[in-house]
Amino acid sequence: MTQLTLYTNPMSRGRIARWMVEETAQPYETVILPFGPPMKSPDYRAVNPMGKVPAIRHGDVVVTECAAICAYLADTFPEARLAPSQQARGSYYRWLFFAAGPLEAAVSNRSLGFEVPPERHRMIGYGSYEDVMDTLEIAVSTNPFVAGSTFTAADVYVGSHIGWGLQFGSIEKRPAFESYLARVTDRPAYRRAREKDDAAMQALQA
CATH class of the missing domain: 1.20.1050.10 (Glutathione S-transferase Yfyf (Class Pi); Chain A, domain 2)
Structure with a gap:
């Protein structure tokens, strides 16, 4: 099974992505990033050049922006029935x-x-x-x-x-x-x- 990782901070829009990931019922790893240097580090900017959360990594695919994350997860896990026909x-x-x-x-x-x-x-x-x-x-x-x-x-x-x-x-x-x-x-x-x-x-x- 392809690994799904959520990069987030609980005091951010990352709560939207967390809710969406939970709706898919897929296993996932959570990486909590404090505001400040950790979120602006070169390692995380390689995931999201904006240095902001949330982001998800699904295998080789990285998605940022909450609306895009919601749409991607709904399409990727159709068994969750989170998108219409x-x-x-x-x-x-x-x-x-x-x-x-x-x-x-x-x-x-x-x-x-x-x-x-x-x-x-x-x-x-x-x-x-x-x-x-x-x-x-x-x-x-x-x-x-x-x-x-x-x-x-x-x-x-x-x-x-x-x-x-x-x-x-x-x-x-x-x-x-x-x-x-x-x-x-x-x-x-x-x-x-x-x-x-x-x-x-x-x-x-x-």
Whole structure:
């Protein structure tokens, strides 16, 4: 069996990748990288030149960026049924990359105190924060899950963003968001991932 390795830090977006790896039910090795010199070391930059986590190595394949990790693992382990059939991937791709692009950019800018002037909305990919929130509500309330009636890797990614956003106040508290988050996190893989990351965080802080 090809070795799967997760490079992560429990206080980072690595929690998304951990959840996704747990959903595949595949054995894996975890490499915890503290922030600072270890994450910027030449050895790790050979894995991810950005010097950031998460990343995965699967045999000779290295994947970085959370959305890409989710998509790769869903395709590589089809037995986990984390991606729709090829004919039904429109919503799956749409909302996975909506979250990786407009949603993350809008939330990050809002958190940093940067507001796009109305006359510049056409120049920025997400338009306005309000447009993104309204679109996100459509994504999570049209169907039980973002790609339809079944849970997919896109829910790992979208759900993680909503979870953090609600926790830290960067995403508005709307009933649709809270209801969707409760649905997607009511999973054994999510609970396993959270327990492992919480334990790793305590170890780093000890």
